Amino acid sequence: MIDTQTVEQPKRRGRIPLGSKKSIEKKIIECNKSLQHPTQQNVADQVGVCRQTVANVLAKYKINQDDLEEYKINQPDILMGLQQRISGSIDDECIQRLL
Numbered sequence: 001m002i003d004t005q006t007v008e009q010p011k012r013r014g015r016i017p018l019g020s021k022k023s024i025e026k027k028i029i030e031c032n033k034s035l036q037h038p039t040q041q042n043v044a045d046q047v048g049v050c051r052q053t054v055a056n057v058l059a060k061y062k063i064n065q066d067d068l069e070e071y072k073i074n075q076p077d078i079l080m081g082l083q084q085r086i087s088g089s090i091d092d093e094c095i096q097r098l099l
Contacts, residue, residue: 024049028057033068 024047031046032038032054040058044051071078 024053025057025060028054029061029063032058032063033072038065 027047028043028049031043035042035046040051040054044054047054
């Protein structure tokens, strides 16, 4: 008799159940952003889906690795520019309306 407690279960492959599709897509995007040098196979192994699923999700949301790397490099400057625009648009009149 095989002890099922010690046997490692294979990773899930194939069609994603509809209920968990959005959560899988979110995991793929988060994993793709968090890895230092992500490849589709690395992301697929981390999330537990096939490489083709990763490719489809990245294509669906038009996530390009070169654009993502450029954003990561320039993120502090981008956020600083947004903060300046937001703080520049707030004046005394705007604050009084909120009170």
